[in-house]
Amino acid sequence: KNQVEQSPQSLIILEGKNCTLQCNYTVSPFSNLRWYKQDTGRGPVSLTIMTFSENTKSNGRYTATLDADTKQSSLHITASQLSDSASYICVHGDSSYKLIFGSGTRLLVRP
């Protein structure tokens, strides 16, 4: 069973619309929760990193939330653009350097 699960697997939205991606994790211990954006054929790029004490963090049009009690996180994208088309990966960090990656949500933004 995957320790970091994301939903939906894929999503298609129209340009300008908002969307929310979900992440549930079962891994312990917890140090941080990250969201990455990965364009096709490229390496992941960090969007946000949240620690246990943070429940929201923004990076431009991207806003991540964290509920450490329910072990859930979400990534909200506002006013989507064509360049937002990518895979979005939720990542759990434990107390060491180890990161456990979710399988990602593939987002397609259509004109």
Next chain:
Amino acid sequence: DARVTQTPRDKVTEMGQEVTMRCQPILGHNTVFWYRQTMMQGLELLAYFRNRAPLDDSGMPKDRFSAEMPDATLATLKIQPSEPRDSAVYFCASALGRGLQETQYFGPGTRLLVL
């Protein structure tokens, strides 16, 4: 614009051959990671180094994979002998400081195909 570089970008080889992938971390970063990404497994941590010392390589198949940092500007990942199941994209990432909650910067990856 500092970035992680990886070579080669693409590699096609035959089963049984040795494969060497190279990574140049961002200058000044003291933590280097190797990841593998496949469609089935997603991104998996293979190994990481801090100040050139290997801290954890438990994610690597020990019998055929080896990772080293000959110096602070070069990390290598070798597969010998390679097998078709090693086909994947291999990413190197680097981080500054302890890396625990700091951003990891990924390279563009090496796409490996073992026939």
